[in-house]
Amino acid sequence: MTRPDLAVRRFVLVAVWLPVVLVAVGVMIQLIALPQLPATIAVHWNAAGEADGFARAWTQPLMTMLFGLGLPLLMALTSLGGLRRGDRGPTYRLMGASAAAVSALVTVALTWTLVMQVGLDAASQAPTVWAALAASLVAAAVVGVAAWFLQPKTDTAGVPSRPAEPLALGPHERALWMRSTSMSSGGAIAIVAAVLLVAVCAVAAWVTGADPALAWLLTGVAALLVFFAATTLAFQVRVDDTGLRVVSVLGFPRFRVPLADVESAALAHVNPMGEFGGWGLRIAPHGRRFGIVLRAGEALEVTRRNGRRFVVTVDDAGTAAALLEALVQRAAARS
Structure with missing residues (x-):
């Protein structure tokens, strides 16, 4: 039987310690090679495999640590x-494998492209990049697959939705x-961290003289x-006699489920990573569910007449579901 903490320990192994080891080895090799390199090295190649972007050699170890x-x-x-917290599901396993694969891809690509320029008189003499690209892709595939199988298989620990009991609502009551x-806070920190990381990478690309296309892309x-x-x-x-409306505080995006399209409403409990693969506007891998998933916990789940389900995490979701059920039943009684 799998111990409860095995998934956490294996995830940390492949998503944290393995990248640390890979990057440490790669950076060490690069630092050893630095004295034997021209001051400026090739860092970008065109579609023909020819060097067309250059930067100072010392920036390569920095980029390896930053990205790898x-x-x-x-x-x-x-x-x-x-x-x-005890959440489980294949998304966590995929994230661990992806983290390891990204580290292997970046580390091998940047280390190989640096080492292959050892002994050159000028960066313009750099050989084609195809071997480095092939090696990095193979390394990423091998490491990613190994990291996947190193982690135990776990199932999503979801809580079944609870159908709502309709509120008592008079025939003409509004x-x-x-x-x-x-x-x-966890989701917000993750999003802000992602923005800051990409912004830092963009600034680094401009400062270090990386290829302008890469700098503009970042x-x-x-x-x-x-x-x-x-x-x-x-x-x-908002829930009223027109149905359900969910609007960003900035006014966009907007989502609406008309009352006539509501089959049922329920109180659900959401595990963002396990069920939806993260926070934000998400589509669940299974179950025909679209969600505005901002946190873990209770959520309003509306089943449309076509079987698709709309989920929004919000406090007091049980009351919202009960009101929506009452409105649906009243509308059905009138027709």
Whole structure:
């Protein structure tokens, strides 16, 4: 029988310690090679495999640590909290394997492309990059698969939804339920950390003279992450005789389930990583569920007439579900 803490220990092994070891070995090799390199090395190659972007040699170990360790640690930190609370599911296993694979990909690619320039007189003489790319992809695949199988198989520890008992509602009585819901501190920290990491990478790309295309790409991704963070950190949830409406505090995005499209409403308990693979606007891998998942815990779950389910994590979700059930039954009685 698998011990309860085995999933956590194996996850830390593949998502934290393995990247630390990989990056440490890669950076050590790079530091040993630095004295034998030209001051400026090739860091980008065009579609023909020819060097067309250059940077100072000392930036390569820095980039290896930033990307090879920073990205996996960010992935690990977004998952460890849930695992330690007892959440389980294949998403955690995938995150651990992905963290290890990303570290292997980055470390092998950056180490190989640096070492292959040892002894050159000028960075323009750098050989093609195809061997380094192939080696890094193979390393990522091997490490990722190994990390997957090193972790135990676990099932999502979901709590079944509880159908709502309709509120007592008169034939002509008006009722309104409203609540605001916001991202949990853990989810918000993860999102802010992701934005900061990409922003730091963008700044580093500009400062170190990396390829302008890469610098602009990182800048664009950082701006996009800021937009998504700003529009998905908090929502207003409303239930009335028109149905369910969920609107970001900034006014966009907006979601609506008309009353005529509501089959039933229930109180659910959500495990963000295990059921939806994370926080924010999410689609569950199974069950035809779309969710505005801002934290773990209670949520309003609405089943549409086509069988699809809409989930929003919010306090007092049981009252919202009960009111929605009452409104649906009253509308059915009138028709």
